[in-house]
Amino acid sequence: MQHGQDSEDFRQSPVHDDITALQARVDQLQLEAETANSRAVRALADFQNYQRRATLNEQAARVSGASSVAMSVIQALDTFDIALRATDANASAEQVLRGVRVIQEELLRALEKHGVVQITPMPNDEFLPGVHEAVMQQAREGVSPGHIVDTFQPGFILRGAEGERVLRAAKVIVAPKE
């Protein structure tokens, strides 16, 4: 068995060891490539699922933000009905106006619950561009040049975890600069 002897020799030769090692390396790399491939496929699939969910979550977050403010306003609106029902025919204008001020306060508190705060600068407050908007210039005693004389229309700021955001600048009258 010349041939048998040859292959017996070959199995014990260093060349055979090389081939075995290479074959093992091929098997190992094949497994590695497959594993990496399925990791990539899974990551992409997870990503796409997440994208779909994220879009829905974003829509839901917008609606939930809007609803929560709406709900607070709705509760304040109930005060209107109560006020309108409770006011008897003999109420004075003064009494009704007091009621209006109460409702206004109620609505402002409803907004405050959501971080919305009214800005009503006081005379001689520093003028802050962005937060204040000058609609008129007028000198007034005791007010430094360029400073606020009076608030014409209140502004609103939204205070959140991410910082402050001006919803509407307060319209103010400023003293002219020298």
Next chain:
Amino acid sequence: MQHGQDSEDFRQSPVHDDITALQARVDQLQLEAETANSRAVRALADFQNYQRRATLNEQAARVSGASSVAMSVIQALDTFDIALRATDANASAEQVLRGVRVIQEELLRALEKHGVVQITPMPNDEFLPGVHEAVMQQAREGVSPGHIVDTFQPGFILRGAEGERVLRAAKVIVAPKE
């Protein structure tokens, strides 16, 4: 050069061809595994970046939903100031109340802009669980059993692209079932 002759023989042998093929396969698989690995790493990195962004987007969407309703309410609130300023000392209670109703309408319109609609069922309307909440039973002529007699407190519904959502059920008086 016995050894030289040996290696020359070996380079031309079928065993050498096997080793060359295996080596080529190893190189190819190594490249495949690397490519798949970097695809997986990139997909995971993209995914993580997207997750961070999505969380921020969600927060921003909530704030933007809340702010947009708040802005509409703020504009309605201005009407209060105008009303309070414009009302002269001689206004009658009746006139002030009319003003209050105007402001109430204004606020309801502000909410409507965001899909928030008031529910005020009419007498003899069908009672819809979820949309209506029975707070009292009372028989009334002309109202079918189990139907609505009167609205005690209006409800609110949010109409959006995704359908309707009851923000608050309308509190109603229902006629008792037979």
